[in-house]
Amino acid sequence: MIVRSDSAERTRELGHVLGSVVGPGAVIVLVGELGAGKTTFTQGLGGALGVREPVTSPTFVVAREHRGERGDLVHVDAYRVHSLQEWDDLDLDHEHGVFVVEWGDRVISALPEDHLTVAFAEAGDARILEFTAHGPTSGEVLAAFEAAA
Numbered sequence: 001m002i003v004r005s006d007s008a009e010r011t012r013e014l015g016h017v018l019g020s021v022v023g024p025g026a027v028i029v030l031v032g033e034l035g036a037g038k039t040t041f042t043q044g045l046g047g048a049l050g051v052r053e054p055v056t057s058p059t060f061v062v063a064r065e066h067r068g069e070r071g072d073l074v075h076v077d078a079y080r081v082h083s084l085q086e087w088d089d090l091d092l093d094h095e096h097g098v099f100v101v102e103w104g105d106r107v108i109s110a111l112p113e114d115h116l117t118v119a120f121a122e123a124g125d126a127r128i129l130e131f132t133a134h135g136p137t138s139g140e141v142l143a144a145f146e147a148a149a
């Protein structure tokens with residue numbers, strides 16, 4: 001599915017829609033250049049899970065876990081992860097919350113096969129978001145997202 005977003009607010013809203021249809025254990029891989037909108041999207045997703053604290057880029061800490069009223073958000077930024085060994089050493093748990101990985105393409109071979117990819121491309125002031133499911137669970141999530149978006 002391809003969606004055009006004309007504002008950061010709209011990108012946040014799309015994240016919110018996804019956050020309202022995902023369950024624990026879902027793995028969301030966010031792909032796109034610096035400033036493409038990955039964190040903005042994650043803010044909306046966290047909002048839908050009932051996360052109250054601000055969701056900001058976890059670039060330097062790599063991962064942050066947020067408790068939400070409707071589920072936990074594990075927000076990861078793989079930008080500074082330079083090897084799969086480094087990734088393994090982080091020992092992140094992608095089973096209990098919604099697991100969102102910015103720059104997830106860098107560690108894709110270490111992520112569960114069944115994941116939903118959101119690719120962000122800049123088009124002037126707008127962003128083009130392309131959603132792709134890889135597996136049955138993410139396929140169901142994508143179908144629910146399409147119905148709700």
Ligand SMILES: Nc1ncnc2c1ncn2[C@@H]1O[C@H](COP(=O)(O)OP(=O)(O)OP(=O)(O)O)[C@@H](O)[C@H]1O
Nearest residue numbers: 005006007008011034035036037038039040126127
């Ligand atoms: N349509 C849009 N969708 C998302 N962000 C937009 C849009 N238009 C403008 N912006 C701006 O682009 C920036 C996106 O920043 P954001 O931190 O979400 O990117 P990112 O992909 O997480 O970058 P990084 O790789 O550095 O983590 C924000 O300043 C936001 O206001």
Ligand SMILES: [Mg+2]
Nearest residue numbers: 038039057102
């Ligand atoms: Mg970011």
